[in-house]
Amino acid sequence: MAQITESQQIAGVYLVDPSIHGDERGFFVETYRREWFPQGREMVQGNRGDRQAGAIVGLHYHLHQADYWYVPYGTARVVLHDLRTGSPTDGATQWIDLGRQADGTHSHRGIFIPPGVAHGFAAITDMTITYLVDNYYNPADELGVAWDDPAIGADWGVTEPILSGRDQTNPRRIDIEPQWQPHWLLRP
Numbered sequence: 001m002a003q004i005t006e007s008q009q010i011a012g013v014y015l016v017d018p019s020i021h022g023d024e025r026g027f028f029v030e031t032y033r034r035e036w037f038p039q040g041r042e043m044v045q046g047n048r049g050d051r052q053a054g055a056i057v058g059l060h061y062h063l064h065q066a067d068y069w070y071v072p073y074g075t076a077r078v079v080l081h082d083l084r085t086g087s088p089t090d091g092a093t094q095w096i097d098l099g100r101q102a103d104g105t106h107s108h109r110g111i112f113i114p115p116g117v118a119h120g121f122a123a124i125t126d127m128t129i130t131y132l133v134d135n136y137y138n139p140a141d142e143l144g145v146a147w148d149d150p151a152i153g154a155d156w157g158v159t160e161p162i163l164s165g166r167d168q169t170n171p172r173r174i175d176i177e178p179q180w181q182p183h184w185l186l187r188p
Helices: none
Strands: 003-006 014-017 020-023 026-029 045-051 056-061 067-073 075-082 093-099 110-113 117-123 127-133
Touching: 056 075, 067 075, 067 093, 067 117, 075 110, 075 127, 093 110
Parallel strands: none
Antiparallel strands: 003 014, 014 110, 020 026, 045 127, 056 117, 067 110, 067 127, 075 093, 075 117
């Protein structure tokens, strides 16, 4: 059975440490179950991203979408920042390594990210990330905040980041326009 724990740093973020079943043939791991997340909804779209070491993706956020991330190959440094006005953890930043750990083991940890929590990752090694989302892709709900905003203070774990044009031009948190500012959401 998986161990599900709410983040101590950001309310509504859940870490999943799944049970791993293996023998001489290999292993099996159940990476996601809807019932693990008390405020989660049905995931309707699955995505995969492959990134080279040094790439940074984010910080992105959504007003109407939750994500569930899992790294089956390589190491990703996941960075989260609570943008939700009224949240008990508004302004908190957290980072955690998913996938292969420094000691060579693979944690198989997953992470549930609610709407309004900015999220991104750095490829510490060449890596693959899979993610499930509870809404279909909507470019109007694909928002961003500066990956290097000093108010966020993220440790990305890379020295020479490779960034998309979009991620180089996201606004600082203080410059997010009011209509794009997330609020503390209690989801059914």
